[in-house]
Amino acid sequence: MDGVIADVYAVFFKNHYADFGELLSAEDVCGKKESEAFPNCRKYVFSNGFFRQAPVMAGSEAILKKLNDKYKLFIVSAAMEFPQSLAEKQSWLNEHFPFIRWEQMVFCGSKEIINADIMIDDQFRNLDYFTGHTILFTQPHNKLAENGRHQRVESWSDIEKILLP
Amino acid sequence: MDGVIADVYAVFFKNHYADFGELLSAEDVCGKKESEAFPNCRKYVFSNGFFRQAPVMAGSEAILKKLNDKYKLFIVSAAMEFPQSLAEKQSWLNEHFPFIRWEQMVFCGSKEIINADIMIDDQFRNLDYFTGHTILFTQPHNKLAENGRHQRVESWSDIEKILLP
Numbered sequence: 001m002d003g004v005i006a007d008v009y010a011v012f013f014k015n016h017y018a019d020f021g022e023l024l025s026a027e028d029v030c031g032k033k034e035s036e037a038f039p040n041c042r043k044y045v046f047s048n049g050f051f052r053q054a055p056v057m058a059g060s061e062a063i064l065k066k067l068n069d070k071y072k073l074f075i076v077s078a079a080m081e082f083p084q085s086l087a088e089k090q091s092w093l094n095e096h097f098p099f100i101r102w103e104q105m106v107f108c109g110s111k112e113i114i115n116a117d118i119m120i121d122d123q124f125r126n127l128d129y130f131t132g133h134t135i136l137f138t139q140p141h142n143k144l145a146e147n148g149r150h151q152r153v154e155s156w157s158d159i160e161k162i163l164l165p
Numbered sequence: 166m167d168g169v170i171a172d173v174y175a176v177f178f179k180n181h182y183a184d185f186g187e188l189l190s191a192e193d194v195c196g197k198k199e200s201e202a203f204p205n206c207r208k209y210v211f212s213n214g215f216f217r218q219a220p221v222m223a224g225s226e227a228i229l230k231k232l233n234d235k236y237k238l239f240i241v242s243a244a245m246e247f248p249q250s251l252a253e254k255q256s257w258l259n260e261h262f263p264f265i266r267w268e269q270m271v272f273c274g275s276k277e278i279i280n281a282d283i284m285i286d287d288q289f290r291n292l293d294y295f296t297g298h299t300i301l302f303t304q305p306h307n308k309l310a311e312n313g314r315h316q317r318v319e320s321w322s323d324i325e326k327i328l329l330p
Contacts (some may be wrong), residue, residue, distance in 0.1 A: 076278070080255070080268070080271075080272075081267050081268075083255050083256075086251040086252055086255065086272070087248065087251055090251065101274070102245040102246050102248075102274045103245070103246075103274035103275045104274060104275075105273070105274055106272070106273040106274070106278060107245075107251070107272045107273075108272075109266070109267045109268035109269060109270055109271070110268045110269075113271060113279055113280055114278055114279075114280060115278055115279065116278060
């Protein structure tokens with residue numbers, strides 16, 4: 001979810017501006033971990049409403065709908081670290097992606113227990129475990145890293161080209 | 166969780182008694198689906214507090230602790246159907262099984278996405294997908310069913326004998 005279909009950086013920028021009066025851009029935080037880029041990062045992600053207010057990632061709605069028609073789709077979110085996020089994330093999915101049924105949702109801690117053929121994620125800690133086809137969704141924190149064996153995409157349009165040719 | 170470490174039948178019996186003044190036992194509902202045994206079943210499982218108040222299954226605490234020391238343990242609960250249950254289930258686990266970290270918790274819809282070596286469950290719909298070692302935990306709803314390829318256990322003591330010989 002976060003960093004793939006949920007644009008959490010938009011919420012980081014908003015919260016950082018509220019705390020410090022500094023309007024950061026994706027360029028400003030490029031190559032930095034979220035915790036380095038935003039000194040109050042932990043306060044934000046444990047706050048009520050942080051995940052619920054995230055905008056939908058540009059282009060994700062239409063393409064995820066098409067993926068859902070062609071593939072057996074699951075939304076797997078490493079949500080367990082943030083207890084307040086569980087209800088918010090389910091509510092967010094129901095609002096923005098109403099075609100995704102509860103049967104297709106997974107909230108976990110570690111993603112190493114997930115068995116699938118393709119994983120789209122922005123975090124190496126999730127992709128590195130996975131033995132199937134791994135797609136690294138570019139986000140500021142991973143932008144300067146070597147993508148290694150993972151296929152890097154810059155946008156949902158790139159995902160469409162790969163998975164819906 | 167439900168029917169393996171969380172004794173949801175205890176809560177069903179209590180709610181059914183409150184609604185109908187009828188005190189049922191495990192024998193009374195043996196061989197019946199939960200929805201057949203308890204006419205108001207759906208009302209109960211969608212109620213706030215239903216999952217939070219479930220007693221811990223007899224014997225599960227000490228043995229799960231030992232399993233956690235020997236195995237890489239995950240608690241996988243098909244919780245997504247019941248949105249109100251997500252926070253309750255995490256809170257319940259934190260209270261009763263404090264040695265289980267958030268990294269080990271998975272709340273899903275379908276368990277077919279789960280990759281592991283051993284699954285302990287009371288529902289055929291979860292075990293039948295699973296290609297590893299499957300252990301069927303006896304509960305009233307499955308007690309009269311053929312266990313098929315699954316290894317049936319009657320108690321946590323049985324699990325201890327199999328997995329902690």
